[in-house]
Amino acid sequence: MSLNPVRPWRNIYRRKSRQIMVGKVAVGGDAPISVQTMTNTDTSDVRATLAQVIAAADVGADIVRISTPDESSTQALREICRESPVPIVADIHFHYKRAIEAAEAGAACLRINPGNIGDARRVAEVVRAAKDHGCSIRIGVNAGSLERHLLEKYGEPCPDAMVESGMDHIKLLQDNDFHEFKISVKASDVFLAAAAYQALAEATDAPIHLGITEAGGLVSGTVKSAIGLGNLLWMGIGDTIRVSLSADPVEEVKVGYEILKSLGLRHRGVTIISCPSCARQGFDVIKTVSALEDRLAHVTTSMSLSIIGCVVNGPGEALMTDIGFTGGGAGSGMVYLAGKQVHKLGNERMIDHIVELVEAKAAEIQAAEAEAEAALTGSALVQAD
Numbered sequence: 001m002s003l004n005p006v007r008p009w010r011n012i013y014r015r016k017s018r019q020i021m022v023g024k025v026a027v028g029g030d031a032p033i034s035v036q037t038m039t040n041t042d043t044s045d046v047r048a049t050l051a052q053v054i055a056a057a058d059v060g061a062d063i064v065r066i067s068t069p070d071e072s073s074t075q076a077l078r079e080i081c082r083e084s085p086v087p088i089v090a091d092i093h094f095h096y097k098r099a100i101e102a103a104e105a106g107a108a109c110l111r112i113n114p115g116n117i118g119d120a121r122r123v124a125e126v127v128r129a130a131k132d133h134g135c136s137i138r139i140g141v142n143a144g145s146l147e148r149h150l151l152e153k154y155g156e157p158c159p160d161a162m163v164e165s166g167m168d169h170i171k172l173l174q175d176n177d178f179h180e181f182k183i184s185v186k187a188s189d190v191f192l193a194a195a196a197y198q199a200l201a202e203a204t205d206a207p208i209h210l211g212i213t214e215a216g217g218l219v220s221g222t223v224k225s226a227i228g229l230g231n232l233l234w235m236g237i238g239d240t241i242r243v244s245l246s247a248d249p250v251e252e253v254k255v256g257y258e259i260l261k262s263l264g265l266r267h268r269g270v271t272i273i274s275c276p277s278c279a280r281q282g283f284d285v286i287k288t289v290s291a292l293e294d295r296l297a298h299v300t301t302s303m304s305l306s307i308i309g310c311v312v313n314g315p316g317e318a319l320m321t322d323i324g325f326t327g328g329g330a331g332s333g334m335v336y337l338a339g340k341q342v343h344k345l346g347n348e349r350m351i352d353h354i355v356e357l358v359e360a361k362a363a364e365i366q367a368a369e370a371e372a373e374a375a376l377t378g379s380a381l382v383q384a385d
Helices: 046-058 071-083 096-105 120-133 148-154 159-175 190-203 218-234 249-262 285-295 314-318 347-384
Strands: 020-022 025-027 034-038 063-067 088-092 109-112 136-142 181-186 240-242 270-274 303-308 323-327 332-337 340-346
Touching: 020 136, 020 181, 034 249, 046 063, 046 071, 046 249, 063 071, 071 088, 071 096, 088 096, 096 109, 096 120, 109 120, 120 136, 120 159, 136 159, 148 159, 159 181, 159 190, 181 190, 190 218, 218 249, 240 249, 270 285, 285 303, 285 347, 303 314, 303 347, 314 323, 314 332, 323 347, 332 347, 340 347
Parallel strands: 034 063, 034 240, 063 088, 088 109, 109 136, 136 181, 270 303, 303 323
Antiparallel strands: 020 025, 323 332, 332 340
16 A cells, blocks of 8 residues: 555565566566466467467566467467567477577577476577577476476475476576576475475575466465465565466466565555445445446556445545545445545445546656656756766
């Protein structure tokens, strides 16, 4: 919430990591934690795949990953990368030549799986292609596809096996004088993934890509991801995230942002604080919030909005939000701006009026930011003279 003062108990101290570039997006170091998703179209269908990429970018995706299982996919990738508004990561499994083709096609990053990419010679060829075409690499370890010798050594997928797999592959890249890499150690089991990521964070300073793989459907996968990723992020671990859902990629991006916003790690769009509603509500809270989420989806400026059904908690929540509405009686409620009561408003006008207030506040914030940026630019020019 923009009105909350900074308090020590709200601070998250992020793990120090190296910074790499995925196209134009910085990952690691002091860069914002980036949000990723993955298309689920047939990659060779350029129009359909680009449509998903653009839809994901429109709701805030910083990076989009695309599976490239065959030559027709890597051929299509050339046009997709050229027209994409965000950097594209090529997802590679089994066929190292697809990684080389993806690099040539313009991918910003190559995701390779140590468990199935092949021997050191093949890795060296992938590294050469990445160097030649300015790609970064993600080492993507999965509990479900660990190397056979590690499964024989440890008996089952476990944190030690996953981290050993990742560190072995880091050595392969470093032996080829390649350092533009990030790494993930994903599992569908929250405990296994969390333990592996904690050990990985101690073992390397590489940027870490967080994910609970194959998390499930929209509701169950959101809960599992929020628990797993949320706890790791709270500990300061993680430089980029992907929420894996059996759902529209747009939903993955939305959930990713909500996780980061809840921890104060990213701020985008309107954060709505609303009550679950009860018999005391002065208006239909659930219906109102649903309508506002839809009507305010286009607002990317960060701000907070409280929609509370009655006066038990409404005034208190309004003190801490940019805009607030609290249900009263006789078909009306109270509007708050910056924590102060402004005027009463009839319930029938509530949604339209709140949308107007939010849009006006967004325009005000954008104008102030533009003015501040212009002042900084002017100051820099004066100093240069």
